Amino acid sequence: MSVGIRHDDLRRRNRAMVISAVRRAGQPSRTEIAATTGLSHSTISAISSDLIGEGILTESKASETVSLKRGRPQVGLSLNPEAAAVMTVVLSLNFLSVAVIDYAGQVIAEEQRRLDTLTMPRDELIGECLAIVRRRFEDPDLNVHSVARIAMGIQGITDSHSRAMLWSPITPQTDIAFADILEDEFGIPATMENDCNMMAVALRWRDPDRYRDDFIAILLSHGIGMGLVLKGELFTGTHSSGGELGHMIHRPGGALCRCGRRGCVEAYAGNYAIWRNAKQMGEDAEPVADVSDADMRALAALAREVDGPEREAYRKAGEALGFGLGNLFALIDPAPVAMVGVSAAAFDLIEPALREAIAQTAGGQHSKSISFDTEPNELPLIREGCAMRALTFVDQEIFAPGAQAKPGIVGKSVA
Amino acid sequence: MSVGIRHDDLRRRNRAMVISAVRRAGQPSRTEIAATTGLSHSTISAISSDLIGEGILTESKASETVSLKRGRPQVGLSLNPEAAAVMTVVLSLNFLSVAVIDYAGQVIAEEQRRLDTLTMPRDELIGECLAIVRRRFEDPDLNVHSVARIAMGIQGITDSHSRAMLWSPITPQTDIAFADILEDEFGIPATMENDCNMMAVALRWRDPDRYRDDFIAILLSHGIGMGLVLKGELFTGTHSSGGELGHMIHRPGGALCRCGRRGCVEAYAGNYAIWRNAKQMGEDAEPVADVSDADMRALAALAREVDGPEREAYRKAGEALGFGLGNLFALIDPAPVAMVGVSAAAFDLIEPALREAIAQTAGGQHSKSISFDTEPNELPLIREGCAMRALTFVDQEIFAPGAQAKPGIVGKSVA
DNA sequence: AGTATTTTTTCGGGGCTCGAAAAAATGGGG
DNA sequence: CCCCATTTTTTCGAGCCCCGAAAAAATACT
CATH class of the missing domain: 1.10.10.10 (Winged helix-like DNA-binding domain superfamily/Winged helix DNA-binding domain)
Structure with a gap:
C-alpha cells in the first residue's frame, strides 16, 4: 500500500x-x-x-x-514483432556477446567476441562493450529507433537497482555503472543484471510448471552463484544483487577462497576448488585463475572411473553445497533447485554427498523430496533472461505508461 | 500483476x-x-x-x-476506539497471556497465567488457551461482539499462512492448528503467528525511523529465533514461518543442538548452550531443559567479572551468531539488527566476538557500520506485534472489504 | 439455407477520482 | 466591531473506466 x-x-x-x-x-x-x-x-x-x-x-x-x-x-x-526491439549484452569471463531481439522474443541479430577480460584496463573493457553495441546499431538491417531497452548481464555482484556492476570475478575492476554508461552513450534505458538472476528469470519462462513461485538456480562454474525466486519475485539483497550462496561460510577458518576469505562454500565447490582438491594441492593453495571446461569434464570422467582424490574432491564439493543449501533452506524452506554450468554435468558425482549433508541440516527434514534438475550451459539462459527482462520492461513501462508509482510515503504495511 | x-x-x-x-x-x-x-x-x-x-x-x-x-x-x-476490538494470545514457555485491545490500539483488558507447557498433554494445552480466551468473553465489561480478530503468537515454527503451530520448543506437541481451533470455538477470524515475526512487526511500529524496510530482529533466549523484514515486508519461508537463523549450521558435526542435529548456531548461542559451555559440560552434553533468566543474568555478571569459562562461553556464542549473521548477510546484505531477549542484556559480552566473526564473512565488508540495538524483554514486543497484526487485518479486511484478490492465474511477473 | 453455438463488439449504467469553485472557519488589522 | 486574507473542507460537473446484457459476427451442423 x-x-x-x-x-x-x-x-x-x-x-x-x-x-x-x-x-x-x-x-x-x-x-x-x-x-x-x-x-x-x-x-x-x-x-x-x-x-x-x-x-x-x-x-x-x-x-x-x-x-x-x-x-x-x-x-x-x-x-507484434515489429512493435519494438531490445538488446542483450552478456559479459562473462573472456567472452562478450550481444543480441538484438524483436518484440515477440525472436533473436534477429547477434555477435560474439573473445577478449581477455582479466587483464583489460577499465576503459578498454567499457570500450569493448560500447563498441559491440555500436556495431549492432550500425547494422543497416536493424531499425535503430526500434530498440527500446538494453539489458546487460554480468557474472558478478550488481547493485540491487540494476544499475552497476559492483564486483566481478572476470575483471579486477570494480564499481562500473554499466547501465548509466550505456544510457549515456546510446540514449536508451539500460539495466545491469546479475547473471544468476537472469538464469532464474529464464528458467521461469522456459518451464513455468516446475519453476513458478519459489525456486533456486545455482551456477556451478569457476565460482558458485545463485539466483533466487521467492513468492514469485526475484530476490535481491538490500543493496546488492545478493544471494551469495557461494560465500556463505561452510567451515570457519577453512579452505582459502578466491575472495580472500576462508571456508566459503565456493572454496570447496567452485571449479578451482574441485581442481585443487583433486590435485591434492592443499586447502591453502592459491586458487588457480581458470580451469577450462574440458579439463573439468576430464576430471569428472576420471572421478567416475576411479575412486581416488578426484572423486573425493567432488564429494567435498557436494558436502559444502549441501550444508550451504541446508542453511539456505533453514531460512526459506526447501524449494526446487536447478543446477546450471559445467559442473552441473558432474552432478551425479556431487549429489550423494550433497543429500547426505542436507539431511544433517534443518532444511533436510524432507531432503528426499527436494528435486534437482541440471542444465550444463549457462550462457543461453543468461541471454534469454536478459531478453525477457528487457521485454517485460517495454511491456510495462513503455507500452503501458502512466503516472509512475512514486516511492510511497506511507510505506507498505507489515503488520 | x-x-x-x-x-x-x-x-x-x-x-x-x-x-x-x-x-x-x-x-x-x-x-x-x-x-x-x-x-x-x-x-x-x-x-x-x-x-x-x-x-x-x-x-x-x-x-x-x-x-x-x-x-x-x-x-x-x-x-474510533469503539469501532472494534482485537484479542492477542501469547503462548510461551510456561506462560500464557491474553489481552483485549481497542481499535485505537489501547489495552483494555488482560490476563496472565503460569502453566507447565512442557508436560501438558495436547488437549490440556489447547484447553488452557481456549479457556483464557473464553474468560475474556465472559467479562461483562467487554462488548463481545466488538472483537473482530484474534492473533495468537507462539514461540516456535508456524506455517507460512499463519494457521498452525508446526513445532515449538515449549511443548512436545506438534502441528496444532490453533488458528482453526480458535475460529471454530469463537467464530472469529484468527491467526497463529511466529513470535519473532511479531517482534519485528512491533519494532517497526515502535521505531519506524530505524526499522523501516530492511531489518532483523533476533531473539536471544533459550533458543535463537529471528524475524526478518525485507523490502518492507515480513519475510516467511515457502511453507513455514522460516528464518531459522538458530538452526543454520555453524560447524558441521559440531555441538549437540536441542533439535537433535549438530553444529547449529543455537547449539553455541542459546541460553542452554552458553550455560553448558560456561559449566564446561562438553559439547555433547544433553541440553538442559530450561535455564532461568536469573541464572543467565548471574552468569553474565560473572563473565564480566572474571575471564574464565563463562566469558569464553559468551565469546563462543558471539562467534556462532557472527558467522550465522554473516551467512545471512551474504544472502540479503547487511541490515540493522535488534537483539531481543534475556541474553540481549549480555550483548556487551557477545558483541566483540560477533563482530570479529562477521568480519570474516562476505557480509562483513562493512561490519563496522552494522548497528545493533538491544531490548531485553521480548514478551511486550510479541504482544504489540500481535495486536498490530490483528488491527491491520481489521483495517484491511473488515473495514475495507471487497472482491477478494483471488489467487492470480497469470502469476507475478518476474522478468 | 436455416439453426445452434461460440466469440467479439456495442451500448447504457453506475462508480470512482479529479479539478475548480464555493463554502466554512479562523486570525489579523483598521 | 467588521471585513479581509488565509487555510481547510465540501460540493459539483466532467471525464474515465469497468461491467452486464444484448446485439452482432462468424462458423459448424443439419
Missing part, C-alpha cells in the same frame, strides 16, 4: 496485464485473456482494440488447427 | 489506505492524508466522510495546541 491508486493507473495496469497475458500465452483469444485476467469481455475488447491500433498486438487468424468447434472462431492475439 | 483490477477494488484500496494513514499518523487532518496518499482532497473528503459515518473514524477537534495559524483550523481524524 505505497500510494493512492489514481484513476488513470487502473487502465495502465490492465493494459500491462493484457500484454503480459499475451506474452505468456503466445496466441490467446480475447476470451482466454478475459478468463486469465478476470476482467470482463468488454474491457478486454476495448483494451486489445487499443493495443492493436497502436501496433503493439496483432490479430493472427489463429488456431488454424482447431476448426472443429462450432461457433465463431477465436481470433488469436499475438505480440 | 496477479489479476485484473476491478473497478470496485479501487475504492476499497483507497479506503484501506486512508485508514492506514490515520493509524500511522495518529491524528492527521484530511489535508495531511491527501498529501501522504497522493489522492485528491475531494477523494479524501468523500472517503473520510464515509468512514466517519460508519463509525470507523472520528473527528477529534484536533490540534488544540496549534491555533497560531491563520485560516480554517484543521480537523484531526482519529481511529
